[in-house]
Amino acid sequence: MSTITFTNEDLLLGSKPHNRPLFVVGYVREQKVNRILIDGGSTVNILPLRILKELGIPIDELSNSCHIIQGFNQGGQRTVGNIRMQLTMEDMISTVLSLVTDAKTSYNMLLCCPWLHENAVVPSIWHKCFKYCRNGVVKRVFSDNKTFIEAESNIADTKYYIEDTKKGREVAFKRLKTMRYSKHKKKWFIRHQS
Numbered sequence: 001m002s003t004i005t006f007t008n009e010d011l012l013l014g015s016k017p018h019n020r021p022l023f024v025v026g027y028v029r030e031q032k033v034n035r036i037l038i039d040g041g042s043t044v045n046i047l048p049l050r051i052l053k054e055l056g057i058p059i060d061e062l063s064n065s066c067h068i069i070q071g072f073n074q075g076g077q078r079t080v081g082n083i084r085m086q087l088t089m090e091d092m093i094s095t096v097l098s099l100v101t102d103a104k105t106s107y108n109m110l111l112c113c114p115w116l117h118e119n120a121v122v123p124s125i126w127h128k129c130f131k132y133c134r135n136g137v138v139k140r141v142f143s144d145n146k147t148f149i150e151a152e153s154n155i156a157d158t159k160y161y162i163e164d165t166k167k168g169r170e171v172a173f174k175r176l177k178t179m180r181y182s183k184h185k186k187k188w189f190i191r192h193q194s
Helices: 049-054 113-118 156-160 166-177
Strands: 023-028 031-038 045-048 068-070 076-089 092-101 109-111 122-124 129-134 137-142 179-182 187-190
Touching (some): 092 109, 092 113
Parallel strands (some): 031 109, 045 092
Antiparallel strands (some): 023 031, 023 076, 045 109
């Protein structure tokens, strides 16, 4: 058995403090999926329905599922079904059983504690990478540092990726001015400017 350790050489952002989630890039059915969130605090893998559709996977490939996923506010979300898929991240190939939900999320896939255990993955949010061992060799997968594009700056997690520069602040402020909050729907919306 190999020992997995993290050193300063593994620090993607150097010693700069950050609050960035651990997002990685992978491939499902030879299609790139960015914003795969590695979350050791979750108990189920989640795939939003919109990503299932973007991958071109028909709903009839889903197995029946009668799960209700509860978030931090204890609000329930019924799953649409579940699906088993092969996921490739660099040279790591794994099988993921995901619950499919019709929910708006900042991630495109969420990998949870059971996936971490099944694949002997050790994540480090501080180092912005995860490590695993295959055939006695420790391998590392770094976080995706270009997780969001400017057009997606309405997503809450983008604040951790917009550089603290004058241009970055201008982009964030401009985006904030184009948003409005709907008390009825309890959501933020982008105003369409004419």
